[in-house]
Amino acid sequence: PLDHHSTWLEIFPGNVSKSKTACWLCGELNLDTRRTVTIGNDYNDIDLLEWGACSYVVGNAPGDLRNQFTPVSSHDDNGFTQAVNRWLVRSSDSLPR
Template identity: 25%
Template sequence: EQVHPAAMLVFHSGALILEALDGPILQAINMPCALASDLVNYLKQAGYDPLVYDPVPESHHVWYESARSVNAWRARYIEANGEKARLILNLEDRLDRDPAQIAVSGSLSAMHDLRTQLRSRWHTIGLILSRSTLVPDYFFLEIVPERVSKANALAVLGAMHGVLSAEMISIGDNFNDLDMIHYAGLGVAMDNAPEEVKTTADLIAPSNDEDGVAYIIENFLLTSGTL
């Protein structure tokens, strides 16, 4: 499927907002490299194998070191990203520029514990938890600059176009969609979303496989004449 060239686009959980597919850039937020270095060192000492993402808007590569432990999600993620994923001897060598984000993965309990630890040590970061769609029973934690979230991206776009949050519809299927589901006037969860996400939502749409997004567009936008 092709993206309409005039469509506004949001990437990296809200860090990058483009007015159209070929620009201009409306927002690009990266993490200070000194902060990123501290986080990478902490994660490695805690036994994790972090991934470091090149700055937005370029976002050329995801960098990783040789694994210290077995992690099926990380291995599958690296494989799925092909040439974009790059092995490096020391992640510090890529932290001369501010990265977009850092990510780690593990069990749900491990990610919950790590999120608590990181929150207690750093107050200028955002922490976004998601369930893996690549490997069952794995979860991953995105560590981002504090102003980065999908809800904040909606707020930026709303301010630009004079659209109130109460007038917005957001649709999500994972934990990293919770904030925008809360933010929008109509927060929609796909039927394949985790129970916590569905409990939070105002409405449950059919699953991804059942064209749930098309259902919402047809029943809430096309019928109202919004589109």
């Protein structure tokens, strides 16, 4: 949780996950999963972060996630925007000229 005080309990059916949903959405929209970017902030994002072709975590994510995935600024310091900008630069570098 972002406030570092609350405790969340998330219960989902076994066949539901963020990564399965992202994969389904890519299939429905005919998007190449090799060109995906994922951004997370906590342990409930791990399956999505592991699934994404390019994954970032905001600076206020737990330390072990910042070590496992590419860290950007905290959510309060435009981490989401920074991740998207980095991905856009990375993606444009790989386009044929």
